[in-house]
């Protein structure tokens with residue numbers, strides 16, 4: 001699985017030290033960046049192996065799929 005996600009932010013987001021673990025989104029699909037909100041499950045369920053999935057600006061819908069080669 002691979003994906004292109006459009007990001008427009010130009011600044012980092014500070015994550016202050018926490019007492020408990022926090023999960024940072026690595027898939028790019030969270031609606032609560034920089035934190036994981038569980039949307040990575042969408043990628044697992046809907047992105048076929050060997051395809052590059054390109055998402056809309058809301059990171060909710062795949063608008064194009066290409067061969068990932």
Ligand code: FES
Pocket residue numbers: 024025026027028029030035036037038039040041
């Ligand atoms: S890793 Fe991106 S939403 Fe969980």
